[in-house]
Amino acid sequence: MSPQQDQQAEVVEVLVVGAGQAGVATSEHLSDNGVPHLVLERERIAERWRTGRWDSLVANGPAWHDRFPGLEFPDVDPDGFATKDQVAAYFEAYAEKIAAPIRTGVEVTSVTRHEGRPGFRVETSDGVLDARFVVAATGPFQRPVFPPIVPAGPASPLQIHSSDYRNPDQLPEGAVLVVGAGSSGVQIADELQRSGRQVFLSVGPHDRPPRSYRGRDFCWWLGVLGLWDLETPAAGAEHVTIAVSGARGGHTVDFRALAEQGVRLVGMTERYDDGVLHFRTDLADNIAAGDANLLALLDQADEWVQRNGADLPEEPEARVLGPDPASVTDPLLELDLAAAGVTSIVWATGFATDYSWLPAGALDESGRPRHRRGVSAEPGIYFVGLPWLSRRGSSFIWGVWHDAKHIAGHIATQRSYLTYQAPTA
Numbered sequence: 386m387s388p389q390q391d392q393q394a395e396v397v398e399v400l401v402v403g404a405g406q407a408g409v410a411t412s413e414h415l416s417d418n419g420v421p422h423l424v425l426e427r428e429r430i431a432e433r434w435r436t437g438r439w440d441s442l443v444a445n446g447p448a449w450h451d452r453f454p455g456l457e458f459p460d461v462d463p464d465g466f467a468t469k470d471q472v473a474a475y476f477e478a479y480a481e482k483i484a485a486p487i488r489t490g491v492e493v494t495s496v497t498r499h500e501g502r503p504g505f506r507v508e509t510s511d512g513v514l515d516a517r518f519v520v521a522a523t524g525p526f527q528r529p530v531f532p533p534i535v536p537a538g539p540a541s542p543l544q545i546h547s548s549d550y551r552n553p554d555q556l557p558e559g560a561v562l563v564v565g566a567g568s569s570g571v572q573i574a575d576e577l578q579r580s581g582r583q584v585f586l587s588v589g590p591h592d593r594p595p596r597s598y599r600g601r602d603f604c605w606w607l608g609v610l611g612l613w614d615l616e617t618p619a620a621g622a623e624h625v626t627i628a629v630s631g632a633r634g635g636h637t638v639d640f641r642a643l644a645e646q647g648v649r650l651v652g653m654t655e656r657y658d659d660g661v662l663h664f665r666t667d668l669a670d671n672i673a674a675g676d677a678n679l680l681a682l683l684d685q686a687d688e689w690v691q692r693n694g695a696d697l698p699e700e701p702e703a704r705v706l707g708p709d710p711a712s713v714t715d716p717l718l719e720l721d722l723a724a725a726g727v728t729s730i731v732w733a734t735g736f737a738t739d740y741s742w743l744p745a746g747a748l749d750e751s752g753r754p755r756h757r758r759g760v761s762a763e764p765g766i767y768f769v770g771l772p773w774l775s776r777r778g779s780s781f782i783w784g785v786w787h788d789a790k791h792i793a794g795h796i797a798t799q800r801s802y803l804t805y806q807a808p809t810a
Contacts, residue, residue, distance in 0.1 A: 393513065397423045399796060400507055400516035402493045404430045407522035407770030409476050410453065410786045412485040414793030420800065424485055425509060427492035431476040433526055434469050440552045441576060442469045443631045445568055450604040451782045453479060466631030495742050505765065517765065518796050524770040525780060527739040531732055535657045542722055547573060547733040553580035559728030560584065564654050566591045567626030570733030571638050578648050585720065588640065588668055589653045591628045593675035594682050596637040599690065599697040603629065606686050613778040628675065640672055644710035651717050662720045669713050676706055759792045767792045
């Protein structure tokens with residue numbers, strides 16, 4: 386790289402990559418610390434909420450909780466659940482409120498450290514930048530995970546990821562297999578079944594908290610019980626998904642109710658042989674573990690009420706689970722897709738991160754971020770918006786805001802050291 390090329394680069398103190406909830410929050414706190422910065426977004430503000438979700442999606446937390454401290458959701462009941470479009474509009478309004486210096490339609494393609502001087506060379510679709518610090522605020526939803534189980538072919542069902550699912554009319558006529566029992570899989574399976582489809586739902590390990598208990602939303606319970614502040618997931622639960630829903634006004638996810646409704650539950654999808662899908666024999670265990678998670682949280686809530694003398698109404702019916710459906714007691718272990726009329730598979734199997742544009746020192750051998758509370762092992766690089774960045778709530782809207790405050794403060798401190806001038810004699 387020649388000195389002339391460096392001179393042609395636009396110079397910024399801090400470059401924030403991504404203008405979703407993480408990028409907007411980071412911009413606010415950088416401004417509060419008097420740190421000049423620029424936010425680049427390859428599409429539009431909060432684009433994932435606009436075009437990376439299905440049509441009927443609502444936030445999984447109530448509006449009083451899933452927001453930044455400086456702005457309430459307009460036209461949404463505090464105990465209600467904002468639609469995806471309302472969430473996108475919220476972040477756009479918030480960016481305008483704080484006068485965030487966001488430049489849209491610009492993609493960052495690579496970040497490399499300068500040799501012999503501070504900062505990074507940042508290549509973008511709109512030219513080269515010279516940045517002293519770089520904050521990766523692109524979040525965890527970058528590369529849809531497609532398990533390589535069912536081969537694509539003319540005789541195979543249509544296969545899409547949950548991020549590409551929009552509504553039942555998008556899929557061809559016929560039955561649907563939904564793989565994944567987290568919030569996305571459960572809500573999509575429910576919507577498809579209510580539209581008149583035969584639905585098979587492949588259920589893996591999951592947590593199943595109550596939507597509300599004793600008159601309080603589960604977000605409130607996690608707060609007063611200190612569970613949002615857990616710094617690491619329980620051993621073996623690193624990849625356990627959460628089945629919770631704000632759909633239709635919010636309700637506790639109940640796999641027994643889904644089965645009674647007509648959804649056929651099956652175990653984890655294991656392999657595919659000549660048109661036949663094979664499922665693990667773990668369905669009953671996964672349902673039982675989800676029930677245990679629910680009951681454990683109810684126990685903690687009851688203990689909190691008693692310890693604090695809180696005047697919250699008892700709710701014994703929350704503990705009534707009912708009998709296991711036939712799909713659990715007599716599990717389906719094989720499914721001939723053609724014979725069952727399955728024409729579509731929706732993979733609600735999560736996402737992988739893609740930080741290949743960052744310096745190698747910021748990533749481990751598997752390409753995952755190396756950091757401590759968002760401060761990268763590669764000096765000058767930061768992360769915001771990742772699950773468990775600092776605590777359980779890190780990937781939630783309010784949690785991102787607090788993590789961004791920590792990162793902005795760290796950058797401001799580093800700048801104070803770098804600008805220090807020793808007193809002259």
